Amino acid sequence: MSKLDRRKFLAASAATAGAAATLSRPAEASHGAEEGKFASSIAVLYDATKCIGCRTCMRECALVNDLPAKEREYRGLKYNMPARLDRNTFTIIQTHQEDEHDASAAGREARWSFVKKNCMHCLEPACVTACPVAALQKTPEGPVVYLEDRCFGCRYCMLACPYQVPKYEWVDRMPRVRKCDWNRACVRVCPTGALIEGPRAEMVKEAHQRIRQKPDRYVDHVYGEHEAGGASQLILAGIEHEKLGLPTLPTTVRSHVAEHIMTTLPGWIIGLGLFLGGVYRATMGKEQDNGHGPATHGRNEEAEA
Numbered sequence: 001m002s003k004l005d006r007r008k009f010l011a012a013s014a015a016t017a018g019a020a021a022t023l024s025r026p027a028e029a030s031h032g033a034e035e036g037k038f039a040s041s042i043a044v045l046y047d048a049t050k051c052i053g054c055r056t057c058m059r060e061c062a063l064v065n066d067l068p069a070k071e072r073e074y075r076g077l078k079y080n081m082p083a084r085l086d087r088n089t090f091t092i093i094q095t096h097q098e099d100e101h102d103a104s105a106a107g108r109e110a111r112w113s114f115v116k117k118n119c120m121h122c123l124e125p126a127c128v129t130a131c132p133v134a135a136l137q138k139t140p141e142g143p144v145v146y147l148e149d150r151c152f153g154c155r156y157c158m159l160a161c162p163y164q165v166p167k168y169e170w171v172d173r174m175p176r177v178r179k180c181d182w183n184r185a186c187v188r189v190c191p192t193g194a195l196i197e198g199p200r201a202e203m204v205k206e207a208h209q210r211i212r213q214k215p216d217r218y219v220d221h222v223y224g225e226h227e228a229g230g231a232s233q234l235i236l237a238g239i240e241h242e243k244l245g246l247p248t249l250p251t252t253v254r255s256h257v258a259e260h261i262m263t264t265l266p267g268w269i270i271g272l273g274l275f276l277g278g279v280y281r282a283t284m285g286k287e288q289d290n291g292h293g294p295a296t297h298g299r300n301e302e303a304e305a
């Protein structure tokens with residue numbers, strides 16, 4: 001679909017989004033209903049205790065997805081050092097240190113850990129439930145993928161995601177939602193085995209086995225096993241996951257949150273989409289009448305996500 005075609009689709013989508021929202025909403029999901037269904041789909045196990053923070057995974061992700069570097073300079077050397085997920089950063093390695101007061105109260109030195117964050121590829125993704133036009137879809141293999149040509153920019157997915165993963169190209173003329181589509185490049189290049197992948201049931205088993213074998217090394221929790229109905233990304237760590245900036249979530253499915261958003265957000269958002277689509281089409285018509293043809297995409301890579 002060309003960019004102009006896509007914009008026409010956006011305008012048409014805005015007009016029909018209300019109806020589509022009603023049609024696409026599944027029945028209330030039950031707690032953990034999908035865990036068995038995705039047992040043989042692919043999952044990634046990230047073991048923060050094996051991660052050395054080399055960021056090879058981030059670099060490979062940027063290369064494979066053709067994402068520009070966010071350069072920072074330190075003592076004359078330039079590093080690609082984004083601080084958090086943004087429209088050009090689909091995965092991030094962060095460093096977390098325990099609060100020193102908490103640690104000394106527990107009679108030990110403050111511990112620290114790396115943590116890798118990206119889309120969790122949830123089993124029952126709130127973003128998928130929230131999207132009125134199925135621009136986000138959970139594949140049987142595991143990844144939650146984004147279909148750019150369907151998206152009309154309502155951003156329900158951003159509101160629905162419990163991990164605050166989807167980002168938006170606010171400064172772009174043809175904005176997209178941006179997030180990890182999970183092409184598995186990061187797993188392929190990790191030099192320490194901190195990232196492994198395999199059937200989800202096996203990854204869950206492996207994670208629990210590691211905890212059993214080395215209880216002093218790990219927090220007794222496989223993050224992503226049950227959070228928000230379970231995910232295709234699992235995280236083992238030596239520090240409580242909430243101290244690594246991972247949200248504490250109920251094991252109940254978050255779909256009802258997404259549905260709540262869709263039923264309570266005002267209709268003017270859809271109306272605004274329709275209006276902007278109309279303005280854009282009028283502008284495009286003038287440009288074509290003047291012989292200029294469709295505008296170029298013209299992304300502003302410098303602006304923040």
Ligand code: SF4
Pocket residue numbers: 118119120121122125126127128144160161162163164165166179
């Ligand atoms: S982490 Fe957020 S964006 Fe990723 S699948 Fe889950 S709800 Fe969707």
Ligand code: SF4
Pocket residue numbers: 130131132133134135136150151152153154155156157158177
């Ligand atoms: S912004 Fe998000 S919820 Fe809205 S159409 Fe695009 S992908 Fe779907």
Ligand code: SF4
Pocket residue numbers: 050051052053054055056057058093116189190191192193194195
């Ligand atoms: S490549 Fe592996 S070891 Fe290096 S930062 Fe990424 S997950 Fe950690």
